Amino acid sequence: MNLPVTGVSNVTFIDEHPAVGDVQSEILSGLQSQPKTVSPKFFYDECGSQLFEQITRLPEYYPTRTEKALLTRYREEIAHYCGSGCIFIEPGSGNCEKVRLLLGSLRPAAYVPVDISAQFLQSAAIELGKEYPALQVVAVCADFNQSWAFTQELPAGKRVVFYPGSTIGNLEPANARQFLRQIATVVGSDGGVLIGVDLHKSSDRLNAAYNDEQGITAEFNFNLLNRINTLVDAEFERTAFEHHAFYNRDARRVEMHLVSPRAQTVRCNGSYIDFDAGESIHTENSYKYSVESFSELAASAGLVLQRSWLDEEQLFSVHYLSVRA
Numbered sequence: 379m380n381l382p383v384t385g386v387s388n389v390t391f392i393d394e395h396p397a398v399g400d401v402q403s404e405i406l407s408g409l410q411s412q413p414k415t416v417s418p419k420f421f422y423d424e425c426g427s428q429l430f431e432q433i434t435r436l437p438e439y440y441p442t443r444t445e446k447a448l449l450t451r452y453r454e455e456i457a458h459y460c461g462s463g464c465i466f467i468e469p470g471s472g473n474c475e476k477v478r479l480l481l482g483s484l485r486p487a488a489y490v491p492v493d494i495s496a497q498f499l500q501s502a503a504i505e506l507g508k509e510y511p512a513l514q515v516v517a518v519c520a521d522f523n524q525s526w527a528f529t530q531e532l533p534a535g536k537r538v539v540f541y542p543g544s545t546i547g548n549l550e551p552a553n554a555r556q557f558l559r560q561i562a563t564v565v566g567s568d569g570g571v572l573i574g575v576d577l578h579k580s581s582d583r584l585n586a587a588y589n590d591e592q593g594i595t596a597e598f599n600f601n602l603l604n605r606i607n608t609l610v611d612a613e614f615e616r617t618a619f620e621h622h623a624f625y626n627r628d629a630r631r632v633e634m635h636l637v638s639p640r641a642q643t644v645r646c647n648g649s650y651i652d653f654d655a656g657e658s659i660h661t662e663n664s665y666k667y668s669v670e671s672f673s674e675l676a677a678s679a680g681l682v683l684q685r686s687w688l689d690e691e692q693l694f695s696v697h698y699l700s701v702r703a
Contacts, residue, residue: 386504386508388507388510388511388512388513388514388515389503389504389506389515389516390515390516390517391500391503391517391518391519392518392519392520393496394518394519394525394527395494395496395520395521401609402647404417405420405606405609406610406647409646409651409659410651413658413660414651414653414657414659415659415660415661416602416606416659416660416661417523418548418634418661418662419521419523420605420606420609421598421601421605421661422472422493422495423495423498423601423605423608425604426495426601426602426605427472427495427498429594429597429601430472430598431472431473432594433590433595436592436594437590438586438587438589438590438591439587439590439595440583440693440694441544441574441576441587441694442543444691444693444694445542445543445544445696446476448687448689448694448696449476449479449480449542449696450479453479453482453483454483455685455687456483456484456572456696456698457484457485459570459684459698461536461538461570462484463486463487463535463536464484464536464537464569465486465487465488465490465532465534465535465536465537465538466480466484466486466488466489466490466538467490467492467529467537467539467564468489468490468491468492468539468540469492469493469539469541469545470492470522470541470543471491471492471493472498472502473502474489474502474505474506476540477489477491477506477540478506478509480540481510481513486513486538487514487533487535488513488514488535489506489513489514489515489516490515490516490517491503491506491515491517492517492519492520492528493518493519494519494520494521495519496519499517499518499519500517500519503515503517514533516532526560526563529564537564537566537569538565539561539565539571539573540572540573541561541571541572542572542696544576544664544694545574546558546573546575546665547576547631547665547667548662548663550665551665551675554665554675555678555679558675558676559679561681562679562680562681562701565701566701567703569700569701570684570698570699570700571681571697571699572696572697572698572699573696574694574696575694576694577666577667577669577693577695578630578668579666579693581625584625584632585624588634588664589623595623595634599621599634599636599662600616600621602659602661603615603616603619603636604616606646610646610647611646612646613644613645614644614646618638618640618642618644619636619638619639619659620636621635622636622637622658629665630666630667631663631664631665631666632662632663633660633662633663634660634662635658635659635660635661636659636661637656637658638653638654638655638656638657638658639655640655641653641654669686669695669697673697676699677702680702681699681700681701681702682699682701683697683698683699684700686698
């Protein structure tokens with residue numbers, strides 16, 4: 379449902395949040411599988427979103443500041459590829475921080491932030507709408523990993539999907555390919571994709587980025603247990619698990635886990651989940667690519683790499699893709 383946001387005339391809100399039963403079923407299925415997994419999308423309640431904002435400002439966590447520098451340095455060129463007056467769609471928009479770097483050059487007809495955390499999304503959209511009163515903001519609460527049906531309610535015009543932060547790295551390569559195919563369908567033959575991709579680099583640099591000295595990333599990981607407790611009526615205790623993050627060089631991905639150091643049984647949604655000593659809940663992957671390997675992945679999804687922007691250390695990359703003719 380498309381609803382105006384009280385007091386901010388240029389902001390509307392579309393609520394496509396998945397049903398509670400669907401969320402519970404997905405979480406329980408992951409906890410009952412072998413190995414146990416929970417999707418990283420469930421990190422992002424209001425607390426999780428705030429913790430991730432803190433992570434992005436940590437000295438060890440290079441991706442955000444490097445990507446922001448690229449978007450700032452090349453924003454005029456990026457705007458040229460995206461085209462003036464586009465419908466700029468950002469799945470996983472968070473606090474809408476990065477789009478602010480582009481709006482002055484881009485001048486989109488509408489900006490569409492999409493996030494699964496309704497309260498955080500509304501707050502961010504209202505703040506942005508007040509900052510840019512001439513900008514049409516259409517905020518969408520949805521699980522974009524499940525459905526893009528909300529795009530049927532968007533204004534007409536060239537569509538560009540903005541997917542920063544190397545969030546594409548959270549997906550298994552086969553799922554990333556399918557996701558990119560979905561985006562290609564959404565933007566169509568005249569649209570585009572502006573996407574941030576983290577690059578393969580030394581294990582030391584990557585391990586430090588996900589094991590910061592202040593322990594904020596660990597808190598972010600532990601907060602997922604609170605989310606599970608709330609969403610599926612469970613009794614996970616954060617003190618009964620340990621944060622574990624490491625770079626799997628062979629798979630070219632950082633893995634994040636919540637490890638049970640001892641055997642235990644946790645009540646969960648009227649049933650019980652058993653853990654062996656050392657068993658974990660796999661909470662996140664973050665795949666790293668080279669420009670060549672990402673270009674190949676995009677091509678397999680029907681997208682053509684038109685332009686790439688890299689920092690001098692080649693830590694991070696931003697790409698503009700179009701749909702293959």
